[in-house]
Amino acid sequence: MSGTPHRYALVGAGSRATMFVNAVIERSDKARLVALADPNPHRIGVHAAAVEAAGLPAPAAYDAADFDRLLSETEPDTVIVTSVDATHHEYLLAALAADLDVICEKPLTTTAEHAAEILAAEERSAGKVTVTFNxxxxxxxxxxxxxxxxxxxxxxxxxxxxxxxxxxxxxxxxxxxxxxxxxxxxxxxxxxxxxxxxxxxxxxxxxxxxxxxxxxxxxGENGKRTGHDRGYDRVAGSANAEGDPFALHMAENPQLKELYLDAEGEDGYIRDQNVFAPGxxxxxxxxxxxxxxxxxxxxxxxxxxxxxxxxxxxxxxxxxxxxxxxxxxxxxxxxxxxxxxxxxxxxxxxxxxxxxxxxxxxxxxxxxxxxxxxxxxxxxxxxxxxxxxxxxxxxxxxxxxxxxxxxxxxxxxxxxxxxxxxxxxxxxxxxxxxxx
Ligand SMILES: NC(=O)c1ccc[n+]([C@@H]2O[C@H](COP(=O)([O-])OP(=O)(O)OC[C@H]3O[C@@H](n4cnc5c(N)ncnc54)[C@H](O)[C@@H]3O)[C@@H](O)[C@H]2O)c1
Missing domain, CATH: 3.30.360.10 (Dihydrodipicolinate Reductase; domain 2)
Structure with missing residues (x-):
């Protein structure tokens, strides 16, 4: 290893996180994933296991609600934000307040109020935000x-x-x-x-x-009008979803199963809802x-x-x-x-x-x-x-x-x-x- 590796912490351990976790793993000579945060410990575990499987030290795991503690205890240089869009600002603001650089997935945030807060926080901070418009x-x-x-x-x-x-x-x-x-x-x-x-x-x-x-x-409910709706809530366990071209069968895909189906017990995040279900x-x-x-x-x-x-x-x-x-x-x-x-x-x-x-x-x-x-x-x-x-x-x-x-x-x-x-x-x- 040459010099001290750059320390990354990632919040939002879903599917997009995979690309960033792999990017850090692939650069183990100069980069280290020191912490992962998410409300869902199972999903954190999936990404942490990938780091360990590469022969690298497991990142520390935090509930996303303990993000400030994560920052003070693991001292990252850069925070990567890949959480649900409406939560990006929470981590951007916390990281900027700690003078850290942030790599943030798009969208930067979801409201004008939070956008203005982020710009003001960056002005005050020694940290810099990069938005990943790939x-x-x-x-x-x-x-x-x-x-x-x-x-x-x-x-x-x-x-x-x-x-x-x-x-x-x-x-x-x-x-x-x-x-x-x-x-x-x-x-x-x-x-x-x-x-x-x-x-x-x-x-x-x-x-x-x-x-x-x-x-x-x-x-949504237009499926009733168009005839596309097969009248189930979610795919897993629904006989009506068999053969539905709109159905996502997570059980048949190891990555989706591991990241979402097996993680449901922790937070009730349902990844395979019927696209024609109400709401x-x-x-x-x-x-x-x-x-x-x-x-x-x-x-x-x-x-x-x-x-x-x-x-x-x-x-x-x-x-x-x-x-x-x-x-x-x-x-x-x-x-x-x-x-x-x-x-x-x-x-x-x-x-x-x-x-x-x-x-x-x-x-x-x-x-x-x-x-x-x-x-x-x-x-x-x-x-x-x-x-x-x-x-x-x-x-x-x-x-x-x-x-x-x-x-x-x-x-x-x-x-x-x-x-x-x-x-x-x-x-x-x-x-x-x-x-x-
Ligand atoms: N640039 C691109 O091409 C691209 C592609 C895919 C996703 N994305 C972005 O990446 C982000 C994640 O998308 P995804 O597809 O991985 O979604 P995902 O649902 O797979 O992952 C989101 C993660 O956020 C977590 N989460 C939920 N509430 C949270 C909270 N309050 N605090 C912290 N984490 C929370 C969820 O548990 C989940 O692990 C989104 O902002 C999305 O726009 C960008």
Whole structure:
């Protein structure tokens, strides 16, 4: 081992934690996971066992409610926050108060009040917040940034962005805590935050106003109208769930079983609810018109019940147009299947592999296909590993992909303004949201 290893503590020991735990394990020469916190001791145990299996000392285990004690007793250098969205601020604020750096999963938080508190806490702290917007690190998205910055289409005037989540991945947000707006902020915060962040980063601009529409038209009790609902509460133990293309069979997937099914006794977190069960408080069909401080306008759509997964984004500029079409591999690829063939995101087969097409249409000349190499098949289009190299190894960051707390707030702003606009029927200015 060279020198003293950097000490990490992680809070929120669910599935996303796996990527960070593995990243620290893989860098055991310079990094050490000293503590894990979660309300669920079983899930902590799963991650701790992975650390021990690598021949490393077991991290100390804490109830998330004892986070301050964790900080004082285990003295981490950096805190990693991968907990339920609506709880991020608690750990950000505690870590910043202790002058620690924080690596925080998106969304930074779920309310304007907490966003303002985090920015103020960072001002007072010697610690720094990095928000893990891994989509920035996808080579396709870096290429878009590069083309726009070098003026390939001149000055950008408007953007169109249409994101589709399929009935496996999109459905997953309706099986557990994401289905509750007060836990996830709804998909305009939880999911669109990625997309709004990309636009902010691509344009180097911040949203100032949003007008939006949103509805819950497919999941939840709509299943009765559409005939998709098979009338059970959760998959495990329900005969009606057999053969349901929307059902997540945790027992057939070792990771899901270990992390959630076997952990239920501790906290009652049910990971496999029927997506058509009542109680959903988020939207599954959303659109927003967003104005940017640079004058650019964005028209955005998010559909969570699409037959295919991916997105179309286009930029209209003063010298041409740039278009990107992506069939997202991560959630259509059968690599997400468990060892005995059960799909993690439902039971039906993926229709195709991921692919992309990027086209530059300059004025008065033939369109050019932009080749960004073979489509990266794993980890958010290859973004995850590239992000970890910047976060943990100090790899070069040529496009300023590393996102700050302010970037996190700007990504949140369009989603929060959109949610407020849906509620009020009015256009909502971002400054009004952050008035207090
Ligand atoms: N960037 C990405 O691509 C990406 C992908 C997946 C998840 N995420 C983010 O990672 C985070 C975790 O998502 P996940 O899919 O792992 O969810 P998960 O449900 O698997 O894990 C969440 C964990 O938080 C714990 N928790 C619940 N209440 C808590 C509290 N009060 N304090 C601390 N922990 C608490 C739960 O017990 C659980 O272990 C979310 O913020 C999500 O947005 C990001």
């Amino acid at each position: 989509y920035r690190y996808n080579p396709l998205h870096e290429k878009v940034a590069e083309l726009l910055r070098e003026g390939a289409i001149g000055e950008v005037i408007s953007v169109g962005f249409d994101w589709l989540l399929d009935t496996r991945h999109g459905a997953d947000y309706f099986r557990r805590w994401h289905r509750l707006a007060d836990r996830s902020g709804g998909l305009l915060v939880h999911k669109s935050g990625h997309h709004f962040d990309l636009v902010n980063w691509w344009l180097d601009a911040a949203p100032v106003q949003a007008f939006a529409k949103g509805k819950l038209a497919f999941y 959903v408080t988020i939207y599954d069909d959303m659109m927003a018109l967003v104005d940017y401080d640079s004058g650019v306008t964005l028209s955005y759509r998010l559909t969570a019940y699409s037959p295919w997964e991916g997105y179309r984004v286009h930029f209209n500029g003063t010298r041409g147009r740039l278009e990107l079409l992506v069939v997202e591999n991560d959630h259509v690829n059968p690599h997400l299947k468990g060892p005995n063939g059960a799909s993690i995101h439902g039971t039906h087969e993926a229709a195709e592999e991921g692919w992309y097409e990027m086209t530059l249409h300059p004025f008065w000349t033939k369109p050019t296909k932009i080749d960004v190499g073979e489509y990266q098949r794993k980890g958010h289009g290859g973004g995850d590993q590239r992000m970890l190299a910047v976060l943990f190894d100090g790899a070069a960051d040529p496009h300023q992909r590393s996102a700050t707390a302010r970037d996190g707030v700007n990504a949140l702003a369009a989603g929060l303004a959109s949610n407020e606009s849906i509620a009020t029927g009015q256009a909502v200015a971002v400054t009004d949201l952050f008035k207090q």
